[in-house]
Each structure stands twice: as structure tokens, then as C-alpha cells.
Amino acid sequence: MTSPSHDATPDTPPPLDTTPARALGEFIRAHRERLTPLAVGLPPGPRRRTPGLRREEVAQLCGVSPTWYTWIEQGRPVSASPDALARIAVALQLSRAERAYLFELAAQRDPAEPDTGGADTPEMLLKTVQLVQSPAYVLDRQWNAIAWNAQAADLFVGWLDGDHDRNLLRYTFLSPVGHTLIVDWESRARRLAAEFRADSIRHLNNAPTRALIDALIAASNAFALFWASQDVGEREGGRREFEHPRDGRIAYDQITFKPAHREDLKLVVLVRES
Template sequence: MITPSTEKNETAPPPLDATPARALGDFIRAHRERLSPLAVGLPPGPRRRTPGLRREEVAQLCGVSPTWYTWIEQGRPVSASADALARIAVALQLSRAERAYLFELAAQRDPAEPDPAAQDAPAALLQTVALIGAPAYVLDRQWNALRWNPQAADLFVGWLDGENDRNLLTYMFTMPRAQELVVDWETRARRLVAEFRADSIRHLNDAPTRALIDGLSSASDAFARFWASQDVGEREGGERAFNHPAHGRLVYHQITFKPAHREDLKLVILVGSE
């Protein structure tokens, strides 16, 4: 007789505490247990066997059913809207950092947070570009260059010099000079599209992003083909080589930074390779 522990073809499911839903439930429960009834205006009451608030009390404060609240604490795969999560954050008196962490665990955008696209880029970030001795530039969420230094303008002919469209994807896929400048253009271009797909997932249906994708799909067969491949990749550093019309072959190592609280922006630096 074969016992379950000796069967090799059966794949055991991951432990419950390994799931995002379980992590969300654990986080909510921990903060419920550390919040006293008096802190929310409730009497302590006799025979309180659990620390902090009861689940039923939090559910009442949030205006949700006790069953639904219990399920979310238990890590069950229930749907949690941004509005419901916001009410839980208020009921549990979460700090700003704790509230942000709650929404990250739930993979939801906090409705109380302003849309990053509607905010100006931090002045200090833009000023930093001028202080960097290597080619450097700042991209917004659609990968338009917001600021760049003279070294970047000198390197990226046809993009950051003169009067050109400042979108990186538009440059790569519609400007012949990009194919001349970037070594192994097709590999880099394919990778760039995979990185943009991953980077834009949260605002893929926003009008500016949609217009950019649709426009490039019509203007460039290569972009349309790469986008249709559904490849997804993280924006990586590493070696970047260029065949510059004035300086010959140049090799850099790319480093990308995301400012705290503004992950829709990127500071890209190209450090010369020795």
C-alpha cells in the first residue's frame, strides 16, 4: 500500500501562509489584536478572551459582514475592493506606512492616494540629473524623458538632442537613428517592450498609455510583434553598447533608480565601462 507521503506524482499545494491572501489576513489580524476597545470607543466588556478587538467589532466598524471579515483574516481567496480595504485601514487606525503596506499586500491602489500621473515630478529629482557626471535622464510613467543632462543629450542622438519626440519607445521604434546607435537593436528593443509591459500593468488602460501603445502598434511592425508576444520582464541594468556617429563604440553599465513614493518615475544613469 502506498501512503500519501510516498507518492511522487502528487504535488502538494503550498502552505496557506505562503499565499498573498494569507499574508494579508495575518497582517490585518495582528493589527486587530493590538487595538484596544477603548481606542475605538467601545467598552472592554467582561470575559474578553482575545487581545484587542473582536472580529465582529471590526466588521461592525467597517460596515462589512462578520463572515466576510473572518474569511479575509483566514486568508481565504475572497474579493477585497479598494473601498473595503480603506474602511479596514481606518477601523484599525493604521499609520500611513501601514496603510500603504496593506494595499500592497492586496495588490490594490489606495483610493486616498492621488494619481501619481497628476503630480509634478519632485524638483530635487530633476535637479539631481544636472549633478551627475555620466549620462542621466528621468522618465515618467509613459517613458517620456522629463529631464536629462548634456552627457545624455550627446549620447542619444535623435532623442535627447535637438527638437525630437522625447518618448523612449517612440524613439526606439520609429527613428532610424536609434537602430544605428543601439548595438544589437532587436534584442534591446524586444527587451524594452517586455519591461514596459511589466512597468505599465497598473495603468495599462489609462488614456495616455493606451494611446502610446496603439500608436506604436500602428507605426511599427516590430513593436506590434513584440507587444503581441506577451513577454514580461523587469527593468534590468547591465551592459549597454552604442555605435555613436561622433565617438565610435561606447559601452556603459545602466543603473535605474525609483524614487521613494514616486515609483512611476525612473532615474536612469549610464556609467562608463572601463
Template sequence: MDEPSIDTGTGASDSQARSVRRRALGEFLRSVRARVSPESVGLPSGTRRRTPGLRREEVAQLCGISVTWYTWIEQGRDVSVSAGVWSRLATILHLSRAERHYLFELAECADPEHGREHDEALPQGLAACVHSITAPAYILDRCWNVLARNEPLLRLFDGWPDRSAQPNLLRYIFQDPAAKQLVVDWESRARRVVAEFRADAAPYAEEPDLRLLIDDLSQSSPVFAHWWTRQTVVEREGGRREFRHPDMGIVHYQQITFRLAIRPDCKLVMLLDEDSQG
């Protein structure tokens, strides 16, 4: 059985923000605990209950932690809880995907189940959304595989990603010679791309498909291998992008990236033509 530990540190604003999150977390757990019936978790329902839902001691027993520890969590006390415990709580309390995400956000902990949605097909509505965008646009998953793209993107990239059965932006940048011709200042962009990908891939670091991709890129591209070992991390901030198109010449775009609420492992990337912006 796991045992609690209490953080006695006293940071100023960080400590206050953490306290607010912990209180919100405790209130959330009390609320969802009240709606879970004993029968739904395999407990007898014969005894009368003064309040609906599961008792604290029942949740603690099912989760494999002490009642004291679980009580502290609901009270909003600053206790150290492993990802496995949060995951068991999410299962026991029958949390929806959105509720589970909310739980781990408040707990400031990486969800061990994060990324399992990667195996699900992209919802049809998302692909339709991409095709309705007039600017070049595409959706990337956690490995930067292209799951959807529109015709403007296809024209800008001169036929890619349709040239590949499983298009991947990293493979294009580091393995396709066409990328060096299309992307202006390719060396600089390639360096930043590696740092962006490292930050992006952190929650999935131990996933086999991600490891295979990194290993393959490290073996096939000395540039990727060089920058990957530098441990540089930056956010995918977007900004100005320049391309040397064979027909359109030098074109300039502003890149904007959105996280998708219904597929947190994916992001929608849009390239807005600078010349058409007022």
C-alpha cells in the first residue's frame, strides 16, 4: 500500500496557485465520488447510506491507498501522489476522457494512458474541417504523421504528402531531398524542428512507435542525430515560414498551430499567406 508524503515547501505565488489547484481537485473528487454507485464497482448495496455514492474508505480500499491519504487528497492537502494512483482513481470513479484529462491537469501529473487515443481513427469531422480551410492546413499526430491535409497544402509542398503512403513531416524534412529545396534556410529550420519535436514528444517518450521513429531518423539523418543529442527544447510557437516554390517563387506564411480538444495527441497546423493579411 502506498504511503503519503507531504510537501512542506513554501513558495509564494507558485505555492498559492498549487493550493488553489489542490482544493479544486479535492472538490472535483468529492463531486464525482458522490455519483458512483457501490454496485458499479462490485460492492454490496444492502446498507443504507446517509449520502449518495461511495464512501471515502471504499474509494481508498479500491484504489489501494490509506483512508487518511485519500482524505487528505479530498481536503486539498499537498500530498505526493503517483500517476498510477491517479489512474486507478480515474477508473474507479468512472471518469470520462474529459474528466480524466481535467484530473491529471489539476494533479500536475502525466497521464500514463495519455496517447492511447493515437490508435483511434481520426474523427471524420476533423478531416472535413481541414478540407474546408482555404489556407494550407494539415493535422499531425504525436509522431508528426500527417493524418489529414488539404489541397492548398498539397500545392505548396509540390505533391507531398501524397507521394508517401504514410506521410510524416519529420521524415520529409530530414529524409526527402525536396525539403531542402522548398524550405528557405533549411538548416536553421531543421535545428528548430528537432527542438520543437523533443518538447512535443515528451509525454510519449517511452512509446514504441515514437522510439522507432527517433531511432530511424538518427540513423538516416546526421543533422537530426546531431541536434537530437543536444537536448534543446522549444515550444512549437509558429511564426514566419518561407518556401521556395518551383512555380510561385519565394512565398511567405505565418504558421499557427492549434491543439485539438477531441484528440489531444494531435494538432492542426495552418499556414496563412502574409500577402493576403490586412
């Protein structure tokens, strides 16, 4: 069982910390409150004053002390081993993306994470996009498009055509053209915010990333709401529909590729449905 830090005693909790300990606690609490007793095989019991599981129940599922678990949720600077974090991830039934986000917040390596081998050169990735016959583009760590082909420019009006801001998040949340182009905008925008939360955790405190998030929160009520939800999701493939100003309703299947050792870059390809 993981114990509190050496400065703490059961009667004297360590002081409240700021980020990243506070961010870790908020994330864990949000996912505890979403999990029902039935989902983990516990009886519902009497009426609950708080949503989801109780802290004591999660501590029991993780095999840690309720005091330690409470302190970590409160954002206090307690030690958290990879093994304890892994048990929290299992107890809270976190997805793969959510689990990766948990370990990044705690600045720990997931013991279940496999090592990656080999590294693609960014130059080859940038050249590859021009060889694809379908709409394709490359995003950097802030999700700015740094390369795209003619097919992508033709599809993404107001973003990859002409002289526009190349950031995908600003296009989605702040551009009226993007709002019109993307079918089922609210669902897609909510998913995009969750994907960026997962993708950006490794460099969340870098100035460009922090500035982008702060600016979007200030400028877009929708982004602020979705970001505050603490949702985390992997960048998924699947069907994407667009209401194109010239071609009308069109649909694609989206695929995202990440080069090994350069997960801050991604190649996105859209294959049109026949």
C-alpha cells in the first residue's frame, strides 16, 4: 500500500498543493463521481449525498488507505507510486487515453506502457502528405496544420484554403465557417476537446499550449464547458460528415497516424465514402 509523504501523519495532512497535484486530484475526483456502485459490483445502499462512488469505496477497491486516497483527491503533495496509480486507473475503469492522462498528471511512467522503437523523421512525414490522394494534413503539438495537400485545402474551406489561421481548435470553436462545415458540430467539438486534453498533457504547461487553451476558454463558451468536463479521449478514426459549400453533404472515414517517438506530430487522412 502506498503511504502518505514523510511529512504527513494521519492527524496532520500535508498542505494543499497547486498544479500538478491539484489537477491530478480534480481528475480523479471527476471520474470517481461518474462511476456508479453497480458498475463496480457494489450494492447501491442508502441514499447518497454525493454522486458516484464514495472515496472510501474507491480506496477499498484500490487497496490503499482512505486517508491517502482522500489526500490525493484534495491535491495534497503525497507520494503516489506507479503501482498505486495503476490500481486507481483500474478501479475507476479509465480508458486507455484516460489512464495515460492520469500517469502524465502524476509525472509517472505507466508500468503497462510498452516501449516504442524507431523514429520517423519529420521531413519524411511532411513529404508523405503530398503523396496521399485523399485529403491529408499534418498537425503539430498545438494542432496547427504544418502541411496539407490540395485535397485537404479543397475540403476544409476557411482553414486550409487561402490565408487563414491554421489551428484546428480555433477553426472548430471560433470560425463560423467551421461551425457550418462540420456536421453534428456539438458532438464533434466536444470530442475534439477531449482528444486535445489527452494529446496535450505531456506539454500542458508549455507556454504555446497554455496560451492556446487559455485563449479558447476566454473566447468560446463551448470550449470552456467541454474543457471543464475533464473528458479525455483518444483521437479516433471513423465517419466524418461535412456540409461543403460546393459539394453539399459529403462523408469520409478518418484515419490518424502517429510516428514513433514523435507523438507530438500526427498525419490525418480522410478517405471519401463511395
